[in-house]
Amino acid sequence: MxxxxxxxxxxxxxxxxxxxxxxxxxxxxxxxxxxxxxxxxxxxxxxxxxxxxxxxxxxxxxxxxxxxxxxxxxxxxxxxxxxxxxxxxxxxxxxxxxxxxxxxxxxxxxxxxxxxxxxxxxxxxxxxxxxxxxxxxxxxxxxxxxxxxxxxxxxxxxxxxxxxxxxxxxxxxxxxxxxxxxxxxxxxxxxxxxxxxxxxxxxxxxxxxxxxxxxxxxxxxxxxxxxxxxxxxxxxxxxxxxxxxxxxxxxxxxxxxxxxxxxxxxxxxxxxxxxxxxxxxxxxxxxxxxxxxxxxxxxxxxxxxxLLKPLVISGLSAFWLLSGLIPLLSLEKTSAHFLPFMPEAAATTTTLATCLIDIALGAAVLVRPLAKRALLGMLGVSLAYLAGASLLEPVLWLDPLGPLVKVLPSILLTLTALATQDER
Incomplete structure (x- = not known):
């Protein structure tokens, strides 16, 4: 039949x-x-x-x-x-x-x-x-x-x-x-x-x-x-x-x-x-x-x-939203990192753009149809941040607060989230 x-x-x-x-x-x-x-x-x-x-x-x-x-x-x-x-x-x-x-x-x-x-x-x-x-x-x-x-x-x-x-x-x-x-x-x-x-x-x-x-x-x-x-x-x-x-x-x-x-x-x-x-x-x-x-x-x-999967997604979302929102509270201070490499206006624009990208990825990962693309975006942006910072300001790897080192566990958590995305 x-x-x-x-x-x-x-x-x-x-x-x-x-x-x-x-x-x-x-x-x-x-x-x-x-x-x-x-x-x-x-x-x-x-x-x-x-x-x-x-x-x-x-x-x-x-x-x-x-x-x-x-x-x-x-x-x-x-x-x-x-x-x-x-x-x-x-x-x-x-x-x-x-x-x-x-x-x-x-x-x-x-x-x-x-x-x-x-x-x-x-x-x-x-x-x-x-x-x-x-x-x-x-x-x-x-x-x-x-x-x-x-x-x-x-x-x-x-x-x-x-x-x-x-x-x-x-x-x-x-x-x-x-x-x-x-x-x-x-x-x-x-x-x-x-x-x-x-x-x-x-x-x-x-x-x-x-x-x-x-x-x-x-x-x-x-x-x-x-x-x-x-x-x-x-x-x-x-x-x-x-x-x-x-x-x-x-x-x-x-x-x-x-x-x-x-x-x-x-x-x-x-x-x-x-x-x-x-x-x-x-x-x-x-x-x-x-x-x-x-x-x-x-x-x-x-x-x-x-039951860890929703916590992983929520944690990544919070991490990226905060990483985008906190620098906006002191935009001038944050953009100072770029001043040795570009004019002040360009530094402010670059900082604002990276903050908005972080916020967009943090919000998008919470939406199921967008989650996989958001996670891939997080990986790409994280690797771009690491590569750019390593070339322009490699001393950040020695910073006691570890701003670059902290990106590495975020990448691993993102890979874990990608590995558990499928529902059937």
Whole structure:
């Protein structure tokens, strides 16, 4: 069969795509940035598209041509610079259903979530629910699959946070430590999609393992998986997490997709549980999922670096903003360094230009779509500063305050930030 997968570059989508290729199907993957996925999974035909801009039925006509199945693995947690929930999870899906009804009426497999409960009014769940209801009423052949917390060899979103918390030194600081959590393996999701494509599954199905863990139990299990000794769980009051949540929401407005945003915290406060309905599908427990994928040192590095990444970005931003702002407070004194080499007006202009460059880089690195270019700019400017100062005033290397020596750890921190930029 010809199968189109939306969100095929993501955590669930990439596994589902690999499974369907192994089943012998012709798979086309849709993603916003499929360049790396094209190299990793060459057996898949890749097309670049942004679902948030595909909100009209005619936007889907060419993509749906000759497709027998559409699997929607796309989604976003919260509105932000990089995500538009209403467009991606609702409007684009309604447009897809309309286009599908007037074409070959392919099977639609929707990877959704439990949208009922106190957290159901959150935009993340409300837009999912709107798409689910429209699909159920569309008359198209469909499967709405509602998995619990999905675990796998790779980590993304909530599973990334689990590994980061598990790698914490000395203690495990948890909010909502006793919240119930149901899980399953990402391979269970791929199995369900495979069976739907084979014609075995239709309707609305909840999928989770037959066990309920607390969040603390799940983090302990991941800590054991990482090979770290048991430590005490520090159960924190929810109000202590609010400053972190607000900062994560602000980062979301700048394009960063932190799992500590308010939507995730609200869902976790309620817990991740489902109303069980017999589906004939088996789901793998958390312990079995982790045991089937033994951890390596890269997983430990990931866990330890994950929560350091935003601190590294914030630290670099503060360093460059301050290095640009502080000299402006005494512009005449700062520009005096250039007076032996150029006229006063040129020295003032050069100092002002370098300050503005530092400020621009410090601000740009906070914006997710600009971060990589800003980091590369920081490297280039740092090396230019070192080269220029070494040629014009090499004695600065002997300065007891170390104005040039201090640039070296900044360069190393910038290289670290570049190395951890990729999100999937």
């Amino acid at each position: 010809n199968i189109l997968i939306l969100g095929a570059t993501g955590f669930i989508g990439s596994i589902v795509a690999a499974r369907l290729v192994a089943d012998g199907h012709a798979v086309t993957g849709l993603g916003r940035n499929p360049a790396r996925a094209r190299l990793k999974q060459p057996a898949i035909g890749w097309r670049q598209a942004d679902l948030s801009r595909m909100t009209k039925p005619e936007d889907w006509d060419d993509i749906l041509k000759d497709q027998h199945v559409v699997v929607n693995c796309a989604g976003a947690l919260q509105d932000g610079l990089s995500d538009d929930l209403a467009a991606t999870q609702a409007q684009a899906m309604l447009a897809l259903y309309t286009a599908a009804k007037r074409s070959s009426q392919p099977l639609i497999v929707q990877i959704s979530a439990r949208t009922a409960g106190p957290a159901g009014d959150l935009p993340f769940l409300a837009t999912k629910r709107r798409a689910d209801e429209a699909l159920a009423a569309s008359g198209l052949p469909h499967l709405i699959l509602r998995p619990a917390l999905v675990l796998g060899r790779n980590a993304h979103g909530g599973s990334s946070l689990l590994r980061a918390l598990a790698a914490f030194p000395l203690a495990l600081p948890l909010v909502h430590a006793e919240s119930p959590v149901e899980t399953l393996s990402v391979d269970d999701v791929a199995e369900a999609v495979s069976r739907a494509v084979a014609g075995d599954l239709r309707g609305d199905i909840v999928l989770s393992a037959h066990e309920v863990l607390t969040l603390a139990d799940l983090v302990r299990l991941h800590r054991q998986w990482l090979g770290l000794p048991t430590v005490r769980v520090l159960s924190l009051a929810p109000w202590l997490a609010k400053p972190v949540t607000r900062l994560a929401d602000m980062a979301g407005l700048l394009g960063w997709r932190s799992p500590l945003r308010s939507t995730a915290m609200t869902v976790m406060q309620e817990g991740i549980r489902s109303v069980r309905r017999e589906s004939g599908l088996a789901a793998t427990s958390a312990a079995e999922t982790l045991a089937a994928n033994p951890s390596g040192v890269q997983d430990l590095w990931f866990g330890r670096l994950y």
